[in-house]
Amino acid sequence: MSGGVDSSVTARLLAEQDYDLSAVFMRNWDTRDESATDSGCEWKKDWEDVQRVCKMLDIPCKLIDLSREYWTRVFEPCLRLWEKGETPNPDIWCNREVKFGALFDRITSEDTWLATGHYADKAWSTQTTSRSSIPTSATFPRPQLARPLDRNKDQTYYLAAITEASLARTLFPLARLKKPEVRDLARQWGLPTAQREESMGVCFVGEKKRFDQFIAQYIPPCQGQIVDHITGKVLGTHQGLWSFTIGQNARIPGMPERMCVARKDPSKNEVRVVPGSDHPALYVKSIVAEEWSWIWADSPPAEIRDESGFGARVQFRHRMLDVPCTVRQGTDDRSVVITFDEPQKAVAAGQIAVVWDDAICLGCGIITEAGDGVAASDAMARR
Structure with missing residues (x-):
């Protein structure tokens, strides 16, 4: 459980069924690494909300600190990619390495399943399928990751790195629900998180910080040139490749039109831009x-x-x-x-x-x- 409305409704749905049910809250980010204090930390509010919901549903809950695993398996590898000018996706690796990796290792046994509030679905197939490159006569059911009913909230992209073994022991109770229905159920059941707003952005950055300002705490500035990809003319300077994303507005002062990032060259520490947001080079x-x-x-x-x-x-x-x-x-x-x-x-x-x-x-x-x-x-x- 995350403290949000989706995992709260998931818990309520499961509480109605014949499960030996308990809840777990993951602490993935240690704010003491940044500020030397946990004062005012967002995870504490999340954990309090989880406890309130679990008390209402009469199910046990516990906090598991996975901040070390998150740092070594997700954050540090992403830092190395950002430093090279690449655009990693921490949420996908968090699901693979932490939620369906380290957490699975901590809490699951052969008769334990993990349920989440993801908008995703699972199918079971006994087909060997003509697309398989390895002949087999096996007919035992195998799990498949599938899209949910609510395509607007579809989170299967973030789950694409999950292993078959983890997927087999995962439940997605929200698979056939749409977000407005989840909100309505939370209100109907009087869940403490019913009115909680959506959480957005990378989990360790939060919603109040700019990404480039956050990453600057971990990657030192590395000044380079911003170059017109067509003419080769130097248009400005940057403080690090990681502060630009392919396709975005480069925000170069004094330019008569928007210049968008077309390439990043780590060997030259160079950002190359083109005029307009629909240039062929994009x-x-x-x-x-x-x-x-x-x-x-x-x-x-x-x-x-x-x-x-x-x-x-x-x-x-x-x-x-x-x-x-x-x-x-x-x-x-x-x-x-x-x-x-x-x-x-x-x-x-x-x-x-x-x-x-x-x-x-x-x-x-x-x-x-x-x-x-x-x-x-x-x-x-x-x-």
Whole structure:
């Protein structure tokens, strides 16, 4: 439980069923690392709300401190990527390494399941599927990560790195509910968190700080040039590649029009920008994703090794519709090459590419390369 309305309603739904139920609250971030005090810390309010809900539902709850695991498994690896100018997604790695990793190791046994307030769904399949590259006669049911009913709140992108073993022992009670229904149930049941607002942003940054100001506490400034990608003219300076994201407004003073980030060159510590938010250089046709993991690790799609690859759909940001693509095997079993049916805008190294077969999530990996921007005539042809 997080202290929010979603996990509170999840607990209430489960309390109505025949489970031996208890709740756990994860403390993932130690504010003493920043301020040497926990005074006014947001996690304390979250923990208090969890205790209030659990007292009302008459279920036991406990706090587990996973801040050390979060620091070593999530935050430090992300820092290294930010320093190189990449755009990692801490929430995906938190789910894999902490919630469905360290927490699972702490609290679960063979007869224990973990329920969460994620908007996600799970299906069970006994199909060996023609897409499996490993022949098997097994007919035992295997879990599949699926999209929930509420596509507006769909959080399956953040769960794409979960292992099959963890998924098998996970429940998603909100799978068939929409957010307004969850709010209504919380009010109807008089839950203490019924009116609590949505939490936004990266968990360790919070909502009151700017991301670049927060990260500056951990990464020293590294001044470099901002260069016009078309003319090569130096337009300004920056204090670190990590403070820019591909596709965003570079906010260069004195420019007659908006200049958007098209490339980041770590070897030169250089940010390259183009005029306008729809310049052809902002689009790419293909990406390479490494450290790839399939949810069914022993059964990647059979067609992936074919020259033609296999047709799928891909997301590389949470807030985007999945788009059609072709996926092929990369240089080894832990990498894939994904070619978009239509060039895509603002793809950045470090982002997570998640591949789907219709509504079923197959797996994900870290984007390490993005193809060159499409030709101007191609960009115009799409309009």
